Amino acid sequence: MVEGALEKMSAQPGGPASYSLRLRMTTSSAPDQHALDLNDLLGHFLDIEYLGSISCSYCGRVSKKSYAQGYCFPCFRKLARCDLCVMSPDRCHYAAGTCREPEWGESFCMQPHLVYLANSSGPKVGITRDGQQVGRWLDQGASQGLVILSAPSRHLAGLAEVALARHISDRTDWRALLRQDAPPIDLLALRQRLQGLVLDLSPSVTWLDGVEPEALSYPVLSYPQALKRFRLERERRVSGRLLGIKGQFLLFENGVLNVRQHTSFHVRVRWGEAPSEPDTDDQMELFPG
Ligand SMILES: [Zn+2]
Structure with missing residues (x-):
């Protein structure tokens, strides 16, 4: 089990691509980041539980709501990377002298x-x-x-x-x-x-x-039967057998989770074998005839 703030999954190309689920540690005693190798978990049980808060991926401020995929509201208003022009680069206004952070604009956009x-x-x-x-x-x-x-x-x-x-x-x-x-x-x-x-x-x-x-190819055992898109604010907890990873999506039997959309969400992640169902045969033996 590991706890932390979700980050965008990292992926390395290969046949198939290899993915890590990355968690930013929010306590100072822990190392900065934890990476969980997801390809090893294919076909196994994965459980992601939302703990009810987000911590801004820029300043670390803890809040209830995520803006621009992982920022707090003050950062969302202040940072050039949260401006509309990042989603619509044709609307870049650096030349007009109105970039919120010209130095960042030079290193990222120019x-x-x-x-x-x-x-x-x-x-x-x-x-x-x-x-x-x-x-x-x-x-x-x-x-x-x-x-x-x-x-x-x-x-x-x-x-x-x-x-x-x-x-x-x-x-x-x-x-x-x-x-x-x-x-x-x-x-x-x-x-x-x-x-x-x-x-x-x-x-x-x-x-x-x-x-x-x-x-490019992806680690996918099979595609989900149901394409329900999970939202951690609503579901609170997403768990099941991991069928695959494609793009920023985790594929479960009963739906999909866009990890990037949940950047900075505090979660507790568990993995391994699925919790076993009570074995009916054993119970029968306990209560013979
Ligand atoms: Zn912030």
Whole structure:
């Protein structure tokens, strides 16, 4: 058993990807972080109990409600990473001089970015920091990824994404993602088609040639029968046999838990063999005839 504040799961590519459930320790006597290897738990019992509070992933303040996936309300209002432009990079306002934290903006947003195509629940377009594309695809549960454009900043990558999203989705349908392995897509052909359609990109955004698509696979024994999406505020406790991990979702027999959505939630995690049912045969022997 271990207790702490949930963090986004970490994933390493492989056949299949290997995942860790990470917990931030909230008591000073404990080490900073605990990582639980989830691939070892496939087919075994996993129990996550919400203890009723969140501790802000920036300042550690304890509160009842999580803002922008893991922050307290004051941090949500103050930090540039909680601003609307993080979700909509095409609305970056750094150039207007109104970035909440210009230094953070320089280190995070004013850096080379890539535009990619991925196959999550179907073809989609997205952006990421240069070098972080594989981690991004794993977070989304994509089975294929291909980088197609490079841009000097997050803002310009965001504008290119908007232009491409007129022809292809920029969303993932989580139900489709968690129902089956996505049918393969010819991402190189899709890239060719988009290059012919999208002609109005900024001159500093360039098409990448000669890049090959990458394939990713996930530790999934089987997909859930029911796609109920658990929320720890409501369910308080999620437990059952772990069927798989895909993207930021834990797959149980009776539903799924998006771990990232519960960043900073204080939880108690137990794992191992399922609690055994009372054995009826033994009971019969105790009460013969
Ligand atoms: Zn905070």
